Amino acid sequence: MQQGINKPIFQQAKLFRYQLPFKIPIVFKGIKLTAREGVILQVQNDKGEFNFAEIAPLPGFSKETLQQATAQIIALLNTPPLNSQSDILLYPSVAFALDCILHNIPISELFKTAESIPLLQGDNHSVLKQYLQLNKPNSVKLKIGRQSVAKDITLFSALSALNNNLLIRCDANQSWTFAQADLFFANINTQLIDYIEEPTASLSDNINLAERYEVQLALDETLQQKQFQYQHHRCFKALILKPTLIGSFERLNYFIKTAKKFHLSVSISSSFESPLGLSQLAFLASQWSKEVDISCGLDTLKFFESAILNKNSDKKLDNKTPINQQVKHLECLWTSN
Ligand SMILES: O=C(O)CCC(=O)C1=CC=C[C@@H](O)[C@@H]1C(=O)O
Ligand SMILES: [Mg+2]
Structure with a gap:
């Protein structure tokens, strides 16, 4: 796969928060989690197309917290254009998400x-x-x-x-x-x-x-x-x-x-x-x-209890709802403009 693709300034970026409860709590290196938490990054490019990526540090395994990763991606999004040659030392969860956006990695049903x-x-x-x-x-x-x-x-x-x-x-x-x-x-x-x-x-x-x-x-x-x-x-x-x-x-x-x-x-x-x-x-x-x-x-x-991205369980989504549609039902925690 190609490296270092530079993209023009995006039209709009949004971050959505998700929380997926586990059926039963899972222990990750001594840390007991009842739910998985992360954010979904949605970037609309100059052609109006949407790209997505997920940032979800895993407690016990990741060195960065979700708060730190979220702050870092917001800082990057605030200084467009997005590129993978950033001077700041990126957290792994942020570096991976950024590369997913820059390389247009699709949401596939694979x-x-x-x-x-x-x-x-x-x-x-x-x-x-x-x-x-x-x-x-x-x-x-x-x-x-x-x-x-x-x-x-x-x-x-x-x-x-x-x-x-x-x-x-x-x-x-x-x-x-x-x-x-x-x-x-x-x-x-x-x-x-x-x-x-x-x-x-x-x-x-x-x-x-x-x-x-x-x-x-x-x-x-x-x-x-x-x-x-x-x-x-x-x-x-x-x-x-x-x-x-x-x-x-x-x-x-x-x-x-x-x-x-x-x-x-x-x-x-x-x-x-x-x-x-x-x-x-x-x-x-x-x-x-x-x-x-x-x-x-x-x-x-x-x-997971349910693997659907959905803030309110009453929203009648099911696993046939395309994932990019599910994202719209999440709580938006940040938007670029
Ligand atoms: O590798 C797999 O089959 C599934 C993922 C998996 O086992 C793990 C993911 C994240 C942390 C650990 O609990 C565990 C692992 O260490 O590989
Ligand atoms: Mg392992």
């Missing part, structure tokens, strides 16, 4: 059909129930590291007993110590791990564990460090790209090129965005799949 690897999270009983309800697919992503290692071992073994062909993508979100990760690997059939994302917070410990137990690693949080430069190791199998946490298209393209060079697979993964953000991620995934082996980790709408 995400409704894009096949995502099912994400299983919750207590052991509910994870096993979710897996059975999905008719035992051969590939799943399993959250671990949120309960005792003993319970995770029980869960992993119970899940794998349900399907001989199951390959599990594990995600520990850097929550284990070396000893905890070591205990986990020593007590499961590691051949059933497709790859594991970030067992501990130390990349060198993760490599050490991967070599010891012959498991493959995927990098997720590591890729969100602004200074991180990829150095290949044979135990790396996949890159998890969370565009709204990584930021600019320039940085994302760097990882796509890296994946191509080292034959890594790429997962385009959600950060629990609204349907608008997810639809743009699905579009980008379909573009990048021309270059690298892509899978989607966009299976997060199921955690």
Whole structure:
């Protein structure tokens, strides 16, 4: 994808606020959220066409707050023209949204059909129930590291007993110590791990564990460090790209090129965005799949009570209402003129 496109001054920009309640609260790195909050940016270009983007820092994962990101985008919109060469160090959520606008990333309905690897999270009983309800697919992503290692071992073994062909993508979100990760690997059939994302917070410990137990690693949080430069190791199998946490298209393209060079697979993964953000991620995934082996980790709408952008639930919108129409029903929190 092209970089650094400069656009003429836009006619009008608006920011809308959304809030999507979760079915049950979800804990993100120790922060319990009952709802997802973000803003939708709508920009009308000189031809009168609308472009959209979402800014929704994920508490626990993003360094910036929604208030900070909103203030930054307003500052940018107040000094047109919009371009991706801004001197200010942009927050990742803002950099990504800006590039979506500058590159006219459409709201596509692709995400409704894009096949995502099912994400299983919750207590052991509910994870096993979710897996059975999905008719035992051969590939799943399993959250671990949120309960005792003993319970995770029980869960992993119970899940794998349900399907001989199951390959599990594990995600520990850097929550284990070396000893905890070591205990986990020593007590499961590691051949059933497709790859594991970030067992501990130390990349060198993760490599050490991967070599010891012959498991493959995927990098997720590591890729969100602004200074991180990829150095290949044979135990790396996949890159998890969370565009709204990584930021600019320039940085994302760097990882796509890296994946191509080292034959890594790429997962385009959600950060629990609204349907608008997810639809743009699905579009980008379909573009990048021309270059690298892509899978989607966009299976997060199921955690919301309702995935419709709508301020008042009495407005009779349903999921057949086009997303750009839904935006009009949100509370407008800022407008350029
Ligand atoms: O990658 C997926 O399949 C879905 C998204 C997902 O698992 C995550 C999104 C954001 C924060 C975490 O809870 C989690 C992850 O770490 O990958
Ligand atoms: Mg992860």
